[in-house]
Amino acid sequence: xxxxxxxxxxxxxxxxxxxxxxxxxxxxxxxxxxxxxxxxxxxxxxxxxxxxxxxxxxxxxxxxxxxxxxxxxxxxxxxxxxxxxxxxxxxxxxxxxxxxxxxxxxxxxxxxxxxxxxxxxxxxxxxxxxxxxxxxxxxxxxxxxxxxxxxxxxxxxxxxxxxxxxxxxxxxxxxxxxxxxxxxxxxxxxxxxxxxxxxxxxxxxxxxxxxxxxxxxxxxxxxxxxxxxxxxxxxxxxxxxxxxxxxxxxxxxxxxxxxxxxxxxxxxxxxxxxxxxxxxxxxxxxxxxxxxxxxxxxxxxxxxxxxxxxxxxxxxxxxxxxxxxxxxxxxxxxxxxxxxxxxxxxxxxxxxxxxxxxxxxxxxxxxxxxxxxxxxxxxxxxxxxx
Ligand SMILES: Cc1ncc(COP(=O)(O)O)c(C=O)c1O
Numbered sequence: 246x247x248x249x250x251x252x253x254x255x256x257x258x259x260x261x262x263x264x265x266x267x268x269x270x271x272x273x274x275x276x277x278x279x280x281x282x283x284x285x286x287x288x289x290x291x292x293x294x295x296x297x298x299x300x301x302x303x304x305x306x307x308x309x310x311x312x313x314x315x316x317x318x319x320x321x322x323x324x325x326x327x328x329x330x331x332x333x334x335x336x337x338x339x340x341x342x343x344x345x346x347x348x349x350x351x352x353x354x355x356x357x358x359x360x361x362x363x364x365x366x367x368x369x370x371x372x373x374x375x376x377x378x379x380x381x382x383x384x385x386x387x388x389x390x391x392x393x394x395x396x397x398x399x400x401x402x403x404x405x406x407x408x409x410x411x412x413x414x415x416x417x418x419x420x421x422x423x424x425x426x427x428x429x430x431x432x433x434x435x436x437x438x439x440x441x442x443x444x445x446x447x448x449x450x451x452x453x454x455x456x457x458x459x460x461x462x463x464x465x466x467x468x469x470x471x472x473x474x475x476x477x478x479x480x481x482x483x484x485x486x487x488x489x490x491x492x493x494x495x496x497x498x499x500x501x502x503x504x505x506x507x508x509x510x511x512x513x514x515x516x517x518x519x520x521x522x523x524x525x526x527x528x529x530x531x532x533x534x535x536x537x538x539x540x541x542x543x544x545x546x547x548x549x550x551x552x553x554x555x556x557x558x559x560x561x562x563x564x565x566x567x568x569x570x571x572x573x574x575x576x577x578x579x580x581x582x583x584x585x586x587x588x589x590x591x592x593x594x595x596x597x598x599x600x601x602x603x604x605x606x607x608x609x610x611x612x613x614x615x616x617x618x619x620x621x622x623x624x625x626x627x628x629x630x631x
Contacts, residue, residue, distance in 0.1 A: 254379045258372065263595055270593060278624040281595040283421065283568050283613045285486040287542070289523075290535035293485060296526030300519035310515035312506060314342040314494075318521040322479070322494050325528040330453075330464035338499035339472070341506060342516040342524070345491040346451050346480040349505070350415065351377040353476075356508040357412050357445055357501075358383035364413040367398060369422050369599060369606030371449060374415035386411070389605040396425035400438050408442045417449035419462055422602050422611040423571045424564025426460060432468040439474035445501055446475035452567045454484030454536050457544040460565040466497050476501050483568060484536055485527045492516065492524045543568055546614040546621055553625040570612040571599070581610055592627035 260282045270277045288294070300306050313319075319336035326332040334340055343349035354377035358364060361384065366374035368387035375385040386407050388398035398416070416435065418427035432448075439446040448465035456462050465477050476497035481487040495502055509515075526532070550570050551563050561572045578584040581598035588594050588610075599609030614621070 251380055251382075255376045258376075263597075266589065267595060270589075275593050277589075277593045277595060278616065278620050278627070279595040280612045280614075280616055280621070280624055281597050282615075283483065284488050284615055285483060285539075285568070286615045286617060287486055287539065289486045289490070290527070290532055292529070292532055292535075293487070293523050293527045297490075297519055297523035300522035303519075306518035306522065310518045310521065312341075312510045312513070312515040314340070314516065315518055315521050318342055318494075318525055321525040321528050322496060326464065326466070326496060328530070330467050332464050332466045332496075334466075334496055335499070339502065340494055340496050341502050342521055343478065343493040343495050344513060344516050345482065346449060346478045346493045347373055348491070348513075349478045349493055349495050350374065350447065350449060351380070352508055352512065353413065353445075353447055353495075353501075353505060354378050354381035354383060355512075356504045359412075361410065362412045363407055363410040364415065365398075365403065365407075365411050365444070366603070367416045367420075368604060369602030369609075370415065371417060371421055371451075372602065374449075375603070378413070383412075384410075387603055387605070388414075388416075389603075390420070390423060390425070395428035396420055396423045397428040397431045400434050403438075408438075408444075411442060411444050414439060414444050414446045415449060416446070417451065419452040419456060419564070419566025421452065421567055422569055422597070422599065422606060422609075424562070424567045424569050426456075426565050427463060432463075432465050432471065435465070436468055436470040436474055440470060444474070445498070446471070448475060448477040450477045451480045452483055453479070455540060455543065455568060456566040457540060457547065457563075458565050462566055472497050474498070481524055481527055484539075485532070486539070487523070487527070490520050490523060492520050492527075494524075543614050546616075546618060549618060549622060550612055550614065550625055553622070553629065557625075557629040568614045570614070571609055572612065574599075574608060574610055581607055585610055588628065588631065592624075592631050594624045594627050596628075 319340040360382040364378035378385040390396040453462040481492040574584040597611040599606030
């Protein structure tokens with residue numbers, strides 16, 4: 246059966262491929278340890294689950310939700326942004342739920358790109374920053390994240406022609422896959438660039454609650470002028486162990502959110518209200534302690550992995566945020582994919598090839614910390630033995 250030519254433009258989704266390989270090996274009785282996908286291994290915090298149980302039992306949540314979102318959801322997000330980031334949001338026009346950040350980022354491409362338009366995409370970056378524009382008929386232009394700039398893109402390198410065609414800019418800190426935190430001055434530069442070139446800046450804020458060593462991640466919207474030119478996509482997935490729930494919100498520029506709303510009302514029917522109520526429960530200050538405790542666990546795993554890699558002669562920077570370790574592949578391999586394939590075949594450990602996140606990710610691999618300590622240690626041991 247022939248699929249649309251649109252589908253030919255994108256490779257199979259990285260983790261869909263990996264899942265297939267893992268199932269094959271497990272079916273053959275091999276003990277595979279997956280450090281591939283960033284999917285928290287511990288449960289959603291108890292108060293969130295309890296609130297969701299109550300919400301599911303309430304028939305008031307069982308009908309089609311409004312795409313605009315429940316008022317209490319929008320108010321809870323606005324209150325959280327105020328207390329957490331010092332950002333003021335109008336719950337009526339500047340907040341809307343999304344069915345996960347992935348859905349939101351993908352659909353923003355459909356809402357903002359005409360054929361031939363450009364979306365500027367952090368490289369390496371979350372794959373949807375490039376797959377989304379391609380599926381929307383636009384063109385992703387990669388912005389290499391420069392290690393010497395703290396993994397910021399050098400915006401001065403973008404050509405006038407690219408900027409003339411650019412409508413969207415995707416960026417993300419704390420950063421997947423590099424683990425970098427927002428470099429000083431970058432958010433201000435993005436505001437300036439977006440304002441000068443009529444670009445919608447989309448800050449993917451998937452990891453702001455997952456930080457270590459006392460680092461507190463800012464919101465892009467706290468940058469002066471950001472709300473005039475940008476939106477932020479906040480996700481509950483990682484910070485609250487809620488990847489399966491599909492809970493996110495787009496916040497910021499009201500006009501951009503209105504366009505996204507118009508698009509979505511023609512595509513999906515909103516976020517299940519019980520999930521919205523779980524999201525509300527998560528943002529209660531009482532849950533901050535659970536987030537902190539989780540971050541203690543990740544920080545321990547981070548240290549464990551970084552120390553083991555250092556002992557094996559691999560130098561890595563300990564990240565202050567996200568659930569990832571970004572490390573250079575050893576010599577002797579033609580690509581990150583070749584190294585990861587070798588690791589899977591010889592050590593039954595799944596790691597992500599940096600090249601899958603963009604050209605600038607080539608030469609690196611990513612380890613996700615979402616595996617219990619003992620398995621994580623065993624995986625690193627297997628890597629070392631290789
Ligand atoms: C940078 C980034 N953005 C977005 C997502 C997806 O978030 P969600 O689960 O809300 O769709 C991820 C998940 O790995 C991510 O790393």
